[in-house]
Amino acid sequence: MTLEKPHYYWQSLDWAALTKAYPPPGLFETTTGRMSADEMRALQSARFLERVADAWKLPFYRDRWRAVGLEPGDIRSIDDIEKIPVFTSDDLKTAIESAPPFGSHQPGSPEYLSEAHVRILTSGGTTGLPRVTLFDAHALEVQGIQSARAFWAQGLRPSDIIQITYTNSLANAAWCTLQGAFHWIGAIPMTTGSGNVTSSERQLQYAKAWGTTAWFTRAEYLARLTEVARDTGFDLHQLKTRQIHSHIGPDADGTRRKRLEEAWNAPVYDNYGTHEIGEIAFECREKAGMHISEDTVYIEITDIASGKALPLGETGNLIATSLYRSAPPIIRFNMRDLLAVYPREECGCGLCTHKLSNFRGRSDEMVKLRGTNVYPLACMEAVSRDPRANGEYICVVSNEGEGLSLREKFVVRVERKSTDVDAEVFRADMEAALHRDLGVRVDVEIADPGTLAIHTGLGAQNKTKRLLDLRK
Numbered sequence: 078m079t080l081e082k083p084h085y086y087w088q089s090l091d092w093a094a095l096t097k098a099y100p101p102p103g104l105f106e107t108t109t110g111r112m113s114a115d116e117m118r119a120l121q122s123a124r125f126l127e128r129v130a131d132a133w134k135l136p137f138y139r140d141r142w143r144a145v146g147l148e149p150g151d152i153r154s155i156d157d158i159e160k161i162p163v164f165t166s167d168d169l170k171t172a173i174e175s176a177p178p179f180g181s182h183q184p185g186s187p188e189y190l191s192e193a194h195v196r197i198l199t200s201g202g203t204t205g206l207p208r209v210t211l212f213d214a215h216a217l218e219v220q221g222i223q224s225a226r227a228f229w230a231q232g233l234r235p236s237d238i239i240q241i242t243y244t245n246s247l248a249n250a251a252w253c254t255l256q257g258a259f260h261w262i263g264a265i266p267m268t269t270g271s272g273n274v275t276s277s278e279r280q281l282q283y284a285k286a287w288g289t290t291a292w293f294t295r296a297e298y299l300a301r302l303t304e305v306a307r308d309t310g311f312d313l314h315q316l317k318t319r320q321i322h323s324h325i326g327p328d329a330d331g332t333r334r335k336r337l338e339e340a341w342n343a344p345v346y347d348n349y350g351t352h353e354i355g356e357i358a359f360e361c362r363e364k365a366g367m368h369i370s371e372d373t374v375y376i377e378i379t380d381i382a383s384g385k386a387l388p389l390g391e392t393g394n395l396i397a398t399s400l401y402r403s404a405p406p407i408i409r410f411n412m413r414d415l416l417a418v419y420p421r422e423e424c425g426c427g428l429c430t431h432k433l434s435n436f437r438g439r440s441d442e443m444v445k446l447r448g449t450n451v452y453p454l455a456c457m458e459a460v461s462r463d464p465r466a467n468g469e470y471i472c473v474v475s476n477e478g479e480g481l482s483l484r485e486k487f488v489v490r491v492e493r494k495s496t497d498v499d500a501e502v503f504r505a506d507m508e509a510a511l512h513r514d515l516g517v518r519v520d521v522e523i524a525d526p527g528t529l530a531i532h533t534g535l536g537a538q539n540k541t542k543r544l545l546d547l548r549k
């Protein structure tokens with residue numbers, strides 16, 4: 078009989094090696110945060126080849142790569158990355174179904190699980206089981222470092238109390254944030270969770286009572302807190318808020334950010350992250366595009382239809398390759414998120430990286446309406462701009478008629494701020510604004526406050542749903 082021994086977390090990593098390879102804030106800004114383009118490319122290439130070697134050991138990658146004629150050794154540098162087929166979350170779902178419980182893309186043998194120091198986290202699934210991902214100590218800490226780089230660049234300091242309104246349950250976002258702020262900056266996290274865990278009224282009371290100076294909050298929830306403050310006569314300007322770390326979403330003309338910043342009297346910073354790879358890009362205080370954590374992730378932007386690489390500055394699907402994680406490796410994951418990458422240049426903050434545009438929508442939520450591509454998230458700007466709206470909306474697509482007269486009906490349901498708003502005038506104005514923004518005429522229905530949450534999942538999920546697809 079073998080004698081089982083506990084595994085101590087502090088012994089699971091070589092901490093000095095970790096911080097040298099993936100510098101946390103305080104080191105990042107003078108090292109990998111401002112490497113020359115050639116040095117960074119060489120570092121990315123070396124890490125990429127290590128991850129490719131990890132991936133060959135797993136059936137998910139081995140089978141897919143062999144199917145396109147690749148053999149171990151064919152990929153010699155990051156310049157060969159386009160030879161590797163991309164995958165989507167649908168492929169991961171299939172991989173999990175074919176090799177339960179964790180899937181053919183991650184190591185899950187009893188021997189591995191007893192030896193490794195791993196946790197189970199998931200994507201925010203809305204139907205069926207959420208997508209499960211294993212995180213070993215290395216992956217968790219690098220994700221913490223990614224978040225910490227973002228928070229530091231946005232002004233978070235050890236004296237800050239940061240209120241985190243993501244729930245520390247299965248979803249990764251809350252944990253990345255907690256670890257980033259706590260392990261790698263030494264700020265003081267306040268893990269209130271989402272509105273389902275701590276009501277919005279209480280969130281504001283705690284912020285006032287305990288002196289919250291920073292927030293990590295989705296823009297949708299920030300808007301919700303703003304409304305609750307207004308409805309309950311709570312003065313947001315009395316809080317000590319210094320900065321808000323957020324995921325703003327589509328906001329080409331900056332209206333959404335401006336309204337939130339005015340309401341909270343503090344800067345709101347945008348970030349981009351994914352469940353498997355963490356917070357991979359972040360704004361600094363310049364608010365001029367998001368710095369990519371290039372030593373942790375390699376990003377490509379490809380054309381939605383052809384899958385071909387797009388030039389810098391053009392918007393397409395974001396393909397992400399993790400340069401740091403082995404269990405599971407993530408190589409050429411088509412996120413189906415629409416963004417653009419901008420050239421490297423020295424930023425006013427001192428960092429020198431490629432930058433990412435703001436998030437522009439989901440390519441898999443695209444609806445083709447009379448020949449025009451319509452993205453539900455593209456409706457957000459018009460909704461954010463209008464003071465009669467409270468920010469909540471959902472697009473409903475359905476089929477009308479039968480046979481030859483079958484057509485798609487696309488309706489945007491928008492909540493009015495209060496029942497005092499004249500629904501008929503508001504509807505007509507909203508239709509005109511959406512026609513301008515989307516380039517195609519859509520129908521609008523005005524809904525009363527609070528009636529759409531059941532469809533959008535606001536408060537319950539870490540993600541907000543903007544498309545209800547009722548087509549058969």
Ligand SMILES: [Zn+2]
Nearest residue numbers: 361424426428
């Ligand atoms: Zn910068």
